[in-house]
Amino acid sequence: MGEISKEAVAGVWPLQLGEAHITMTFPSISATAIGRLLGSIYGLPYPIGFLIHLLTLPLPVLVAVGMYVATGFRRYQLTSQRVRIRRGIGAREVQQVPLAELDSVRLQQRPGQNYYRAADLELVAGDKVLVTLPGVPNHEAFQHNILEARAALLQVRECVNAQETAAAASP
Numbered sequence: 589m590g591e592i593s594k595e596a597v598a599g600v601w602p603l604q605l606g607e608a609h610i611t612m613t614f615p616s617i618s619a620t621a622i623g624r625l626l627g628s629i630y631g632l633p634y635p636i637g638f639l640i641h642l643l644t645l646p647l648p649v650l651v652a653v654g655m656y657v658a659t660g661f662r663r664y665q666l667t668s669q670r671v672r673i674r675r676g677i678g679a680r681e682v683q684q685v686p687l688a689e690l691d692s693v694r695l696q697q698r699p700g701q702n703y704y705r706a707a708d709l710e711l712v713a714g715d716k717v718l719v720t721l722p723g724v725p726n727h728e729a730f731q732h733n734i735l736e737a738r739a740a741l742l743q744v745r746e747c748v749n750a751q752e753t754a755a756a757a758s759p
Contacts, residue, residue, distance in 0.1 A: 608668040611733055615662060616706045617651045619723025624700030626651070631703040664721050666733055669741060671711060673719070685711050685718050687738040688745070693731045696720075709734075 617623030626648055630641045656662075660675035662682075671690075673683040690711055697707040707727040710717045711734075724730050 607670075610666045610668060610737055611730070612663055612665040613725060613730055614656070615659075615664070615721070615723035616701075616704045616725045617648055617655055617723070618698075618701040618704040618706040618725075619708075620651060620655055622651050623648070623655070623704070623723070624698055627700030627703035631700070664724065664730070666730070666737060668737060671719075671721075671734060673721070683719055687734070687741050689713050689718070690734070690738055693734050695727055695731060697727075 618627055626644070630637045632640070661677065662673060662675050663679075665672045665674055665679075669688075670684045670686045672681050674680065675682050690713060692712045694710040694712055694717075695707045696710060701707055701723065704723075704725065705727075706723050706725045709721040709724050709727060709731055711719050711721070
């Protein structure tokens with residue numbers, strides 16, 4: 589059974605309660621050069637791409653297993669305050685980007701990633717790319733979630749600051 593959200597407005601989380609988990613995704617094999625090459629081949633017109641896919645079926649499975657083991661089960665987590673890159677069974681944090689620092693999230697779809705419905709996401713502040721998330725599946729939804737979480741965080745902070753200013757100004 590699904591869990592019912594406790595926040596009054598979806599995605600808006602009180603700052604006093606700390607950080608809330610929003611979503612998490614694992615990169616697809618399109619994060620690797622071999623995966624993108626396979627995606628380019630599998631994306632050929634119907635009979636050719638399909639037949640090659642059938643003949644090489646174990647290969648993408650082996651690439652996926654190898655990728656997850658080699659990267660320590662890397663995954664991308666979005667919380668109410670930041671985007672994290674985590675690894676390992678214990679979810680050790682490798683890198684993070686606070687949502688308040690982001691200006692935009694750019695999509696970079698490399699050749700072969702279209703087959704997997706994936707793309708690289710670049711988290712941008714000003715003209716500088718803070719971090720690139722390679723091979724994000726359902727990239728448009730994850731990009732939208734990041735931008736919505738950022739907007740919610742900034743609006744909550746603005747409201748809290750306005751309340752604090754009003755409380756300080758009142759006698």
